[in-house]
Amino acid sequence: MEPLTGPIRWGIAGTGNIAAGFADDFGALGEGPIVAVGSRSAATADAFAAAHGIGRAHGSYADLAADPEIDVVHIAGLHIVHADQAVQFMEAGKHVLVEKPLALDVGEVDRMIAAARANDRFMMEAMWMRFNPAHVEAMTRIGQGAIGEVRRVIADFSFPLPFDPGHRLLDRAKGGGALLDLGVYPFNLAWWALGPPDEVHHVGHLATTGVDDEISLLCGWASGASALLTCGLRLDGPMTARIEGTEGVAEFPFPAHACASVILRRGDQVEEIVGDAPGLRHQVVEVNRCLRAGEIESPRMPWATSRAVLEHFDAIRAELGVRYGADG
Template identity: 45%
Template sequence: MTDPTPQAPVAASRPVRWGILATGAIAHTFAEDLQLIPDDAELVAVGSRSVESARRFADRHGVARAHGTWHALAADPDVDVVYVATPHAAHHAAAVLCLDAGKAVLCEKPLTLNLAQAQDLVGMARKRDVFLMEAMWTYLNPAVLKMQELIADGAIGEVRSVHADFSIAVPYDPDHRLHDPGQGGGALLDLGFYVVSFAHLFLGVPSAVSAQAHLNPSGVDDNTGILLGYDSGAIAVLSCSLGTGTDQRASVNGTLGRIEIVRDFFRADGFVLHRKGREPEEFRLPTAQGNGYFREALEVARCLRAGATESPLVPLDGTLAVMATSDAARAVTGIRYPGEPDGN
C-alpha cells in the first residue's frame, strides 16, 4: 500500500469534488441528487470496470472524466471523495483502493459483507487519517433526528422496545442482485440493515441476538426475523423479507409513551408521538428533495471542510456495532457468502 498525504480540509470557497465508483441504478440516483446542492458538491469523475460504461454515465450526467478502471478513479487528483456504489460484495475491495489512494470514501450500506472486512476498512481509514462513512441515510433523516431529540428529552420515558420491518416483494431470480450470493444478496444485508441500524440508534448494542431465516435456492435469506435483547430488559423485534410487500412500519416504545412511523420508516417524513394522558401529536418534517441522498453528500461536505475523518451522526464505531449484530444473526441462520470462512 502507498503512504498518501493525510487528508486536508476542503476549502469553503469551492464545492467538494466527487467521484462515483460504479454505474448502476443507485449511482445514477446519487449523481442526480448531487445536482441539488451545486454550492456543496461537484461531480467531476466516474469510474467503472469498462470505459464504455463510464462514458455512458458521464455523458448522461455531464461528468468531465470517465475512467475505465477503479484504480484510475482512485488516482484522479481532482477527486476529493469517492462514493462507492457497487453491489455489496465489492464494497471492501473498492473502498480499499480509494482509501489507499488517500481519497475520502462514502460507501453504500452495508459498509462490507461482514465485521472482519468492516474492521479492516475502519482501521485503514483511521491509520491514514482519511474520511470514511457508511451511507446510512436514515441516520441523517430530519424525522429520525427529531425522534432522537424527543426521546433524549424524556418524551416517552425509558425505551423498552423497538419494532421495525422492511419487506418488499422481489420474485425469485437467481441473477437478481438481491438473490445472488455472489453480489452479497439477501434480505438481511440489504433491507435488514435498516431495521438493525434503527434498533441500535435507540437501544444501542444488544447483549443477545436471536434470529430465524428462510434461505432461498441460491442460499441467501429471503425472510428473516431478529430478536435483540438488552441487559436493561429492553428488546427489539425486527423483520425483513424479499417475499412480501409491507408498509415498512417502525415504532419506539417507552414507559411513558411511544413514537410510531406508519410507513417507510427508513425515509420517514414524519411520525406520531403518543403520550399518556395526551392527544396524539403528529410531526411532519421537510420532505426530501430528489431522493434524499443529498443529505449524505451534505454531511460529507461538512465533515471534509472541518477536516474530520468521520461523521458524528454516522460514527464508524456504530457501523461496526451494527455489522457485529448482523454477523451474529447470520451465524445462527447459516447465511454465508462466497469466500467467507465458517463464522464469517
C-alpha cells in the same frame, strides 16, 4: 487529516441504481457538480456521465482512483466490492462514503478501518436514514423524553421480490440476502433508539440460492427493553416502524427508512414532524462537514457502530449458513 477548503470534489464509483439516485439528489445540495464517475466499462461510464451531467468518465476504478481532482468517492457498487474499493481509493488518497452495508463482514471492516487510519482518510457507511431530517428531529425529540422512556422498537423492511436467482438480492456471489441489504435499516433504528443490544435472537429462512430471504430478530437490552425487527424478500411486510415509550409512541410510516414525516403521539396530543424531503444528499452534508473540519470519522455514523452491527450479522449468518466469498 488536513481540513479541506473550497469546493469538495466528489466522484462516484459504480453506475447502478444507487449511483443514479445519488447523482440525481446531489444536485439539490447546490454544492457544485459531481466531478467524475468510474465503472468497469468505459461505455457504461460515458453513458452515466452523459445522463447525469458529470464531466469526466473513467473506464476503470483504477483510473478513477488515480484522478487527482477528486477528494471523496461515493462507493456505489455491490456489497462485494465495498471493502476492496474503499481500501483502493483510500490508498490513492481519496476519502470514501461507502454504501450500506459497509462491508460483507467484520474482517472486511477491520481492513477498511486500518486503511482509513494508515492513510489518514475519512470513511463513513452511507446509512442515509441516520441523516434524514424527519428521523433526526424525531430521534432528537425522543432523546429529550417526548415519548417517555423507550421500551420497545418494532420495525420492518420486507417486500415480495419476484424470484430471480441472478438478482443481486438473491445471488450469493453478489452478496445477496435480506439481512445485509434490508435488515441494516431496522437494526440501525433500534440501535439509534436504545443503543447496542445486549442479546440478539433470530429466526430465518434461506432461498434456494443460499441467501437469507426472511429474518426475524428479537433483540433485548439489560433494562428489559426489546425490539422486534423483521426483513424479507418474499413477503409483503408493512415497511413501517414504531418506537414505543412509557408515555407515547413515534410512528414511522411506509417506507420507514425513508419517510418524509414521523408522527409523535402522547396521550391525546398528536404531532407530525415534517423535515426537508428525504434523500441521499443529507449524508453528503455531514461528509463535507467532516472533511472541512479535518475529521476522519463521523460521530453520527461511527466506524464502531457499523462494525458492531456487522458483528451481530456475522453471527446470525454463521448460524443460518449464509456464506460469501472465500467462506462460501
